[in-house]
Amino acid sequence: MFVVSLTYTASLSDVDALLPAHVEWLKHAYADGLFLASGRKVPREGGVILARGERAALEARLAQDPFAKGGLARYDIIEFVPSMAATGLESLTEA
Structure with a gap:
């Protein structure tokens, strides 16, 4: 799983x-199950995305963001393995 931090530039x-x-662009990534x-x-300095899947696919998708194409944001990707989750979000954890 990934936390993506966008910082406006x-x-x-x-x-x-x-x-x-x-x-x-976000709606398409949700429809594809990535986000x-x-x-x-x-304060409004950027955004945060919680994503799953393969890192290469995420990086490719981020490169297609209009903010990336326009040079408006920097993207920092943090990968983590969720081992615990709140009730109702258990499907986010990995065995």
Whole structure:
């Protein structure tokens, strides 16, 4: 499993201009089962994505993000093996 931390490298006005395309990109990744959760950082300096699957597939998908294509964000990927989860989220753990 992966935690992806996006950090904006451009102005929020530039980010906002590509936000609708970014949201569509997110929707496709959810539909494909790659993304599990996502949202804005507080303060609004970027975002966070919880993802699963293979790292190469995640990196390829991140490269297709309109924010990446536009040079608006940096992506830091943290891989971890979830061994415990809250009730209802047990399917996220790995044996």
